[in-house]
Amino acid sequence: MSNEILGLQPTTVWKYFDEICQIPRPSKKEEKIIAYLLETGKKLGLETKRDAAGNVLISKPATKGKENITPVIFQSHMDMVCEKNNDTVFNFNTDAIQPCIDGEWIRAKGTTLGADDGIGMAIALALLEDKTIEHGPFECLFTVDEETGLTGAIALEKNFLQGKMLLNLDSEDDGQFFIGCAGGKNTIAKIDYERQPVPSNSVPFKITVKGLKGGHSGDDINKGLGNAVKILNRVLYKGTYSFDIAIAHIAAGNLHNAIAREGIAVVVVAAEKSEPFKNFVEEFNLIVKKELRITDPDVTITIEKTDMPQYIMDDFTQSDLIDALYACPHGVLAMAQDIEGFVETSTNLASVKMNDTQVTVTTSQRSSVESKKEDAANMLASLFGLINADIEHTDGYPGWTPNPQSEVLNVLKQAYTNLFKKDPLVLAIHAGLECGIIGEKYPGMDMISYGPTLRGVHSPDERLLIESVSHVWDLTVEFLRILK
Numbered sequence: 001m002s003n004e005i006l007g008l009q010p011t012t013v014w015k016y017f018d019e020i021c022q023i024p025r026p027s028k029k030e031e032k033i034i035a036y037l038l039e040t041g042k043k044l045g046l047e048t049k050r051d052a053a054g055n056v057l058i059s060k061p062a063t064k065g066k067e068n069i070t071p072v073i074f075q076s077h078m079d080m081v082c083e084k085n086n087d088t089v090f091n092f093n094t095d096a097i098q099p100c101i102d103g104e105w106i107r108a109k110g111t112t113l114g115a116d117d118g119i120g121m122a123i124a125l126a127l128l129e130d131k132t133i134e135h136g137p138f139e140c141l142f143t144v145d146e147e148t149g150l151t152g153a154i155a156l157e158k159n160f161l162q163g164k165m166l167l168n169l170d171s172e173d174d175g176q177f178f179i180g181c182a183g184g185k186n187t188i189a190k191i192d193y194e195r196q197p198v199p200s201n202s203v204p205f206k207i208t209v210k211g212l213k214g215g216h217s218g219d220d221i222n223k224g225l226g227n228a229v230k231i232l233n234r235v236l237y238k239g240t241y242s243f244d245i246a247i248a249h250i251a252a253g254n255l256h257n258a259i260a261r262e263g264i265a266v267v268v269v270a271a272e273k274s275e276p277f278k279n280f281v282e283e284f285n286l287i288v289k290k291e292l293r294i295t296d297p298d299v300t301i302t303i304e305k306t307d308m309p310q311y312i313m314d315d316f317t318q319s320d321l322i323d324a325l326y327a328c329p330h331g332v333l334a335m336a337q338d339i340e341g342f343v344e345t346s347t348n349l350a351s352v353k354m355n356d357t358q359v360t361v362t363t364s365q366r367s368s369v370e371s372k373k374e375d376a377a378n379m380l381a382s383l384f385g386l387i388n389a390d391i392e393h394t395d396g397y398p399g400w401t402p403n404p405q406s407e408v409l410n411v412l413k414q415a416y417t418n419l420f421k422k423d424p425l426v427l428a429i430h431a432g433l434e435c436g437i438i439g440e441k442y443p444g445m446d447m448i449s450y451g452p453t454l455r456g457v458h459s460p461d462e463r464l465l466i467e468s469v470s471h472v473w474d475l476t477v478e479f480l481r482i483l484k
Helices: 002-006 011-021 031-043 115-129 228-243 271-291 315-327 370-385 407-420 435-441 466-482
Strands: 047-050 056-060 072-077 099-102 105-108 138-143 165-168 176-181 183-192 195-197 202-210 246-253 263-270 300-305 311-313 331-335 343-354 358-367 390-393 425-429 446-449 463-465
Touching: 002 011, 002 099, 011 031, 011 099, 011 115, 011 466, 031 047, 031 056, 031 115, 056 115, 072 115, 115 138, 115 463, 115 466, 165 407, 165 435, 176 407, 183 315, 183 370, 202 228, 202 246, 202 271, 228 246, 228 263, 228 271, 228 315, 228 343, 246 315, 263 271, 271 300, 311 315, 315 358, 315 370, 331 370, 343 370, 358 370, 370 390, 407 446, 407 466, 435 446, 463 466
Parallel strands: 072 138, 072 165, 165 446, 176 425
Antiparallel strands: 047 056, 056 138, 099 105, 105 463, 176 446, 183 358, 183 390, 195 311, 202 263, 202 300, 246 263, 246 311, 246 343, 331 343, 343 358
């Protein structure tokens, strides 16, 4: 499959993207991609360094006559979201992503593609290699662990960078420039439970929710996509109060920054109620398919006999849990008052996971208004506090305040107009970007975010629009050419 990728234009960008796909790079396990970047910088004969966190910086001096131009930073992140379909056999710690061409798009076989932000890295490396471009001095910054906490940006040393303009290559819409982003934090609830023996004359069932698209908990939160945690819990809620089911196991969703795509629950029900309960689940499957016929036409809820579990959750905790999950908000909480159509505040019911003693519910809050982010997190803490859960908040990360008078924005807009004879859209984004953190460490840094078109990020439906990559490459080259 790599051969067909290597035939695409611009050749150097796709060469690097193909190489990046061969290197496992889960969040917090970036050792192999760090080594690759250090070796690439060395091969290109460029100044290359890494900091204590693992962030890598490769610097390229100006071409002749451009030494006094404002120094620029191109920034991307190394790690990728590791999501796969349940029926896909794949180890993200050892296996290479398998990209393939699907019409106008590049996608991967049964897994996330990692174009978020592998394509940003590939563009940066191609810039470093290219000897035909006229440019001032620039640096390419590759950060670690963006997807699970932005810890690379957080740990970035204050004197590590020399550039005055930062172009973040981590946005997902060709022709759109982003000059602000939401801040975020997670709220995690842990609920202890007691294991009880399985009642005699019980029938065990496994309930599975699958076929949802999932997606990015920031970019896609306003699209009405189905959430596997919420759907599975609707089954359990009805099952508990109408059929007296008992939960033995529940697992739905995975990552804090992804909308839950799949979920399973193992339950037991008295033999005399087993057939009515099974009928209810099958009928509910049709209801949900109708509800989500536009956004998630492939959603399916199945029920099947399974092995008898050893234990079940105690009645009191089960009732508290399903009530809290039912009441737990998911989706847009507020739209921005000053930017039409822009999500201000949201929350993602990301996952519910269960071990032998405890159930963990992870939620993620985002807002472009810091006080509203805290308010949303406190709302979630209050909800789960009502069932005496232990509550934990992550430190979170700051938003990035838009600057419509930005010089880097004006130059990139001019470059876009030169090439495409139309104006780009200038927006803020509800997703989290590292710009907010970097801006705190480097006050006065002039920043913008852009990139090629991606869809379905943070899910196995992730895909990259081929044509948009050449657009972004040409735009970046033109930006460097006209920058004064």
